[in-house]
Amino acid sequence: MNRIYVAAHALQRFCEEQKWRFCLIGGVAVQRWGEPRVTLYADLTLVTGFEGEEIYVDALLAAFEGRRPDSREFALRNRVLLLRHESGVPLDVALGALPFEVESVKRSSLWQVEEGCELRTCSAEDLVVHKAFAGRPQDWLDLERVLMRQKDRLDTALIYRELEPLAYLKEEPGIVTRLQSLIVRLGLPR
Numbered sequence: 001m002n003r004i005y006v007a008a009h010a011l012q013r014f015c016e017e018q019k020w021r022f023c024l025i026g027g028v029a030v031q032r033w034g035e036p037r038v039t040l041y042a043d044l045t046l047v048t049g050f051e052g053e054e055i056y057v058d059a060l061l062a063a064f065e066g067r068r069p070d071s072r073e074f075a076l077r078n079r080v081l082l083l084r085h086e087s088g089v090p091l092d093v094a095l096g097a098l099p100f101e102v103e104s105v106k107r108s109s110l111w112q113v114e115e116g117c118e119l120r121t122c123s124a125e126d127l128v129v130h131k132a133f134a135g136r137p138q139d140w141l142d143l144e145r146v147l148m149r150q151k152d153r154l155d156t157a158l159i160y161r162e163l164e165p166l167a168y169l170k171e172e173p174g175i176v177t178r179l180q181s182l183i184v185r186l187g188l189p190r
Helices: 003-017 026-033 053-063 071-078 099-107 124-134 137-153 156-170 174-185
Strands: 022-025 042-047 080-084 090-096 109-114 117-121
Touching (some): 003 026, 003 042, 003 090, 003 117, 022 026, 026 042, 026 117, 026 124, 042 099, 053 071, 053 080, 053 090, 071 080, 090 099, 099 156, 124 137, 124 156, 124 174, 137 174
Parallel strands (some): 022 117, 042 090
Antiparallel strands (some): 022 042, 080 090, 109 117
């Protein structure tokens, strides 16, 4: 099995053992909903809320190596815990608390990667929202590939409903406009 999937599965198993709410996002979800590409990380959203994140961070740091000497402090300040699987694969754990993050985890589903290995990923719609919000060039490439592959199976109303408040929060309403333009250019249902 691919070493990224092995690392993602180990992180997922740990979260399941703790009975935590989570889902994989980023490059692993792109493998499911978009076009396969090289990914070096396993990214996961973990619902922690806005208080008590220390419990989650400390438990994860006891099970996985931190990638920074100040991993705990960095996570509590920036809401992302940078870990490393024993194989060396980087693991990024977003400490989720926003309504979108909670709903994204609720809408997640299992994806059978291969016999005996299922990974819980966000939905295709939520992946589009994550990628548009992050807004890096690779994110927009991934997002376009998800749109082209999923086409009319996507609930674009859900995407806009989730993305608009996030774009407002980020003070970047152009994110929504850019996504709308891309959807029109690809000839997808609006």
